[in-house]
């Protein structure tokens with residue numbers, strides 16, 4: 001994916017104009033007052049894949065982008081959180097289900113204008129309990145979807161994952 005990082009001009013801490021210096025052979029911007037160097041980085045998000053008896057758990061988006069389309073329970077990683085914790089937290093927040101363990105299946109690079117090029121960690125949930133309920137305003141529905149019949153999915157990365165569900169073992 002060919003992406004250009006944001007071209008920051010001012011220090012996010014003191015608003016001074018950033019200067020240039022060479023770090024490990026690369027031009028980097030820095031703030032001499034805060035001793036802060038700007039290393040461009042990307043965000044991370046996680047998806048929780050729960051498979052049970054030929055069905056997978058999905059939510060229907062109630063917000064843009066891709067409002068009205070289906071996706072796996074997902075969200076951005078909080079600072080200080082391990083991606084696995086993100087997957088388990090999002091599963092609980094969005095569906096009410098609880099799980100203690102998950103297995104990393106894949107890492108995809110997402111084409112998402114909100115956080116360009118961010119990494120999407122795909123976790124398969126291992127074992128789960130609790131009662132299914134839609135408890136967030138960001139979704140209109142939470143339901144089990146037959147893994148052989150792909151609904152309308154907005155995010156390209158989630159389409160990719162759905163097409164491989166047949167190769168995943170049950171949760």
Ligand SMILES: [Zn+2]
Nearest residue numbers: 011014031034
């Ligand atoms: Zn500064």
